[in-house]
Amino acid sequence: MFVKDCMTTSPITIAKTTPILEALEKMKKLRVRQLPVTDKGRLVGLVTERELLTVTPSPATTLSIFEMNYLLSKMVVSEVMQKDPITVGPDTTIEEAALIMRENKIGSLLVMEADELVGIITQTDIFDAFIEFFGLKKAGTRLVLQVYDRVGAIADLTEIIKRMNINIRALVVHRKDNDVIHMVVRVNTVDPEPLVKELESKGIPVLSVN
Structure with missing residues (x-):
């Protein structure tokens, strides 16, 4: 089984100029934890829910609600995204993809073919593949x-x-x-x-x- 058999094709992307609050809302609506970031149709990064949450103020902050909202409204995805996300090709085997994720402690891989983003494969996709392997x-x-x-x-x-x-x-x-x-x-x-x-x-x- 290969990555192309399990990946999500034509993944939803987000612009690098998107405010982080808007990105979080989009992830919540789509029920995803990561989004590829593009600029004029070209892949420039990957942003994850964890990265977005780490830059939002904690409840213990001394900032007022007004100050927090102001600061967050000024922050965009390009400030927190991974600028060189790890990618694989569609013909990469599932076990290779699992090993790459494990060794790099990441939750997804972007799938590229001829400089074009053609898919994304996540830990959940890997789990589903192994469930299929075992015939559960x-x-x-x-x-x-x-x-x-x-x-x-x-x-x-x-x-x-x-x-x-x-x-x-x-x-x-x-x-x-x-x-x-x-x-x-x-x-x-x-x-x-x-x-x-x-x-x-x-x-x-x-x-x-x-």
């Missing part, structure tokens, strides 16, 4: 199996499941150490007992069933 929205059973890391381990597992006429909705491998791995398998059966018995008879311990 479809009925079935989740099994956690313990196997040794060897050539053919997955093939042996899938052959057993195939013989029982059960379909695999998702399969994820989690390495525990150099020799042992846990396979998280989601299958399209609500009665996993026959499969569990067959797996354990073939020397594949079933650690969890839910």
